[in-house]
Amino acid sequence: MAIRPILTVPDPVLKQRSKPVEGGVTDVHRALMDDMLETMYDAPGIGLAAIQVGEPLRIIVMDLAREGEEKQPRFFVNPEILWTSDDKKPWEEGCLSVPDIYDEVERPARVRLRYMTYDGKTVEEDAEGLFAVCIQHEMDHLEGVLFIDHLSRLKRESAVRKVKKAERERAL
Ligand code: ZN
Numbered sequence: 001m002a003i004r005p006i007l008t009v010p011d012p013v014l015k016q017r018s019k020p021v022e023g024g025v026t027d028v029h030r031a032l033m034d035d036m037l038e039t040m041y042d043a044p045g046i047g048l049a050a051i052q053v054g055e056p057l058r059i060i061v062m063d064l065a066r067e068g069e070e071k072q073p074r075f076f077v078n079p080e081i082l083w084t085s086d087d088k089k090p091w092e093e094g095c096l097s098v099p100d101i102y103d104e105v106e107r108p109a110r111v112r113l114r115y116m117t118y119d120g121k122t123v124e125e126d127a128e129g130l131f132a133v134c135i136q137h138e139m140d141h142l143e144g145v146l147f148i149d150h151l152s153r154l155k156r157e158s159a160v161r162k163v164k165k166a167e168r169e170r171a172l
Pocket residue numbers: 094095096097137138141147
């Protein structure tokens with residue numbers, strides 16, 4: 001396993017649409033998922049899409065365990081949303097690719113998913129609460145969409161400016 005650099009805005013790679021994993025989940029994908037998980041834990045964060053480490057594949061890792069709880073790593077390959085609830089819920093989101101910026105995004109409160117697991121098994125599952133928020137946030141990444149793209153242009157531009165400024169200051 002290895003920790004990989006996480007791309008941050010305004011890196012154009014983050015705007016890329018990720019490609020489906022073809023031919024099932026292989027050891028190459030599992031090695032990528034292991035790296036992604038280690039990178040996410042190190043950051044630390046609760047979700048990471050492959051494009052955030054520069055791999056344009058439809059792969060997501062997640063762990064929603066609270067601090068002090070046992071780790072609950074989860075892997076989503078080629079996730080699809082089969083159904084979304086009509087009721088929506090606002091939630092304050094953040095993103096490892098937009099460090100230290102948090103803002104409220106409104107999304108469907110519940111979704112039904114289909115995806116392949118780490119072992120390549122296809123499963124369907126319902127998500128609500130933080131799980132629903134996180135999987136929709138991560139699946140946006142697969143389309144090249146960031147949570148700040150759901151905000152006003154003013155807020156989005158201000159977020160990108162703040163991230164760039166913080167990085168310039170770190171580089172000094
Ligand atoms: Zn994100």
